[in-house]
Amino acid sequence: NAGVTQTPKFRILKIGQSMTLQCTQDMNHNYMYWYRQDPGMGLKLIYYSVGAGITDKGEVPNGYNVSRSTTEDFPLRLELAAPSQTSVYFCASSRPGASGRGDTQYFGPGTRLTVL
Amino acid sequence: RKEVEQDPGPFNVPEGATVAFNCTYSNSASQSFFWYRQDCRKEPKLLMSVYSSGNEDGRFTAQLNRASQYISLLIRDSKLSDSATYLCVVMTTDSWGKLQFGAGTQVVVTP
Numbered sequence: 447n448a449g450v451t452q453t454p455k456f457r458i459l460k461i462g463q464s465m466t467l468q469c470t471q472d473m474n475h476n477y478m479y480w481y482r483q484d485p486g487m488g489l490k491l492i493y494y495s496v497g498a499g500i501t502d503k504g505e506v507p508n509g510y511n512v513s514r515s516t517t518e519d520f521p522l523r524l525e526l527a528a529p530s531q532t533s534v535y536f537c538a539s540s541r542p543g544a545s546g547r548g549d550t551q552y553f554g555p556g557t558r559l560t561v562l
Numbered sequence: 563r564k565e566v567e568q569d570p571g572p573f574n575v576p577e578g579a580t581v582a583f584n585c586t587y588s589n590s591a592s593q594s595f596f597w598y599r600q601d602c603r604k605e606p607k608l609l610m611s612v613y614s615s616g617n618e619d620g621r622f623t624a625q626l627n628r629a630s631q632y633i634s635l636l637i638r639d640s641k642l643s644d645s646a647t648y649l650c651v652v653m654t655t656d657s658w659g660k661l662q663f664g665a666g667t668q669v670v671v672t673p
Contacts, residue, residue, distance in 0.1 A: 479660075488566065488649070488663035489606070504660065536605055550596075551661065553605035 447472050450554035452537050458560045459527040467522040467557050469537030477540045478520040479551065480504075480512065482533040489536065495520055527561045534558050565589060566664035568650050573669045575640045582636040583667045585650030592662075594653035595626055595633050599646045600666060606649055609635075640671045 453468045471478065476497045481489040491504030495514040509531060511523040520539075524531060535558075538551040568585045575581040587595075595612035610617065612624040612633050623636040637644055650664035 486570070486665060488665040491660055494660060550608045553607070555605050
């Protein structure tokens with residue numbers, strides 16, 4: 447299993463440009479998540495999905511959009527990039543645990559995005 | 563106030579020594595607790611879950627104090643490879659599968 451893969455690894459955007467961060471998992475996990483991590487800060491949840499066709503906002507959704515058309519893929523779209531979106535973006539996935547909530551989260555290697 | 567707070571460190575530890583640090587959480591409805599490890603510029607990886615009675619995994623011991631709302635991690639016989647940032651992670655009963663991350667405690671093990 448490749449686990450969770452993310453592309454690209456690095457990207458530099460100009461203000462106002464758009465891009466899509468790709469995330470794919472091959473573990474057949476229902477739950478998928480997008481986080482951003484700013485220097486010296488904890489991970490902040492942007493969006494999450496509990497299954498194909500179902501997405502919901504996390505803590506910091508403004509400026510982002512997601513879709514979940516398949517179990518495997520959970521792309522994150524940035525529209526009109528701003529310097530405040532400079533960050534490291536992590537995608538993660540998990541399966542429902544015994545409690546019905548998310549089990550251990552497995553993270554992708556991250557995308558380092560700079561907006562200039 | 564942050565939901566999950568950690569001392570950022572760094573904790574400088576001689577190889578072979580013991581180091582311990584805490585994390586406090588603000589939501590009393592928090593139900594599940596974890597320690598994740600994050601190496602420099604890499605993705606977080608689960609180190610261990612934290613159970614109510616406390617638990618041990620090799621050289622790592624985690625404790626939970628619900629009354630005071632903190633969890634702790636103790637590393638015995640520190641190895642150079644233990645150098646990393648340790649993230650305290652909390653899941654609340656009203657956040658279905660969603661985790662709250664602390665900013666991390668940096669540990670540096672020196673020869």
